[in-house]
Amino acid sequence: MNKNLLTLLFIFTITLISSNSLLAQKNVNVTEFTVSAAKQKVIIDWKTDGATATNYFAIQKSTDGINYRTVALVLGPDPKQKNCDCYACSDKYVAKTKKSYYRIVHIDTEGNEQITEAKLLATP
Numbered sequence: 001m002n003k004n005l006l007t008l009l010f011i012f013t014i015t016l017i018s019s020n021s022l023l024a025q026k027n028v029n030v031t032e033f034t035v036s037a038a039k040q041k042v043i044i045d046w047k048t049d050g051a052t053a054t055n056y057f058a059i060q061k062s063t064d065g066i067n068y069r070t071v072a073l074v075l076g077p078d079p080k081q082k083n084c085d086c087y088a089c090s091d092k093y094v095a096k097t098k099k100s101y102y103r104i105v106h107i108d109t110e111g112n113e114q115i116t117e118a119k120l121l122a123t124p
Contacts (some may be wrong), residue, residue, distance in 0.1 A: 008109055025095055026105075027052065027114050028032075028048050028054065028093050028106040028108070028114055029048060029049040029052070030047070032045070032082070033045075033046040033104065034046070035102045035120075035121045037121060037123070040092075040093045041090040041092065041093050042092070042100065044059055044072075044088065044089050044090065044091065045086070046087050046088075046104060047086050048083035048106075054109070055107050055108055055111070056073055056108050057107070058072070058073055058100060059072040059073075059074065059089055059091070059106040060104075061100055061102055062101040062103075063097055063101070065120075066105065070105075071091050072090075074087050074088075095123065096124065098122065099121070099123075100121045101118040101119065101120055103119070104109065
């Protein structure tokens with residue numbers, strides 16, 4: 001067999017295996033996600049169904065809904081809430097910012113990322 005043909009066959013096989021692995025990944029199911037302002041803080045709360053192994057969550061913020069930056073990392077569930085995959089963190093409240101968008105990036109134990117829809121916190 002031609003060396004180039006063998007190389008192409010090898011690349012096709014690896015690509016097919018990688019595609020099947022990606023399809024088999026299970027996404028985290030965020031069952032609740034809220035963003036609220038309280039006492040000069042922004043409180044970000046969420047719950048998951050606990051069915052997917054989690055390495056950590058990155059909380060990202062944007063003022064335009066397009067460009068995000070990470071403002072917090074959450075490594076595990078809230079220990080105060082027993083028998084619940086409940087998570088929370090806070091961000092500094094900035095009164096002069098009229099709109100802030102928050103989203104959660106789930107990073108599983110394999111390093112795969114899943115991004116939630118953004119939540120808007122609008123101030124008067």
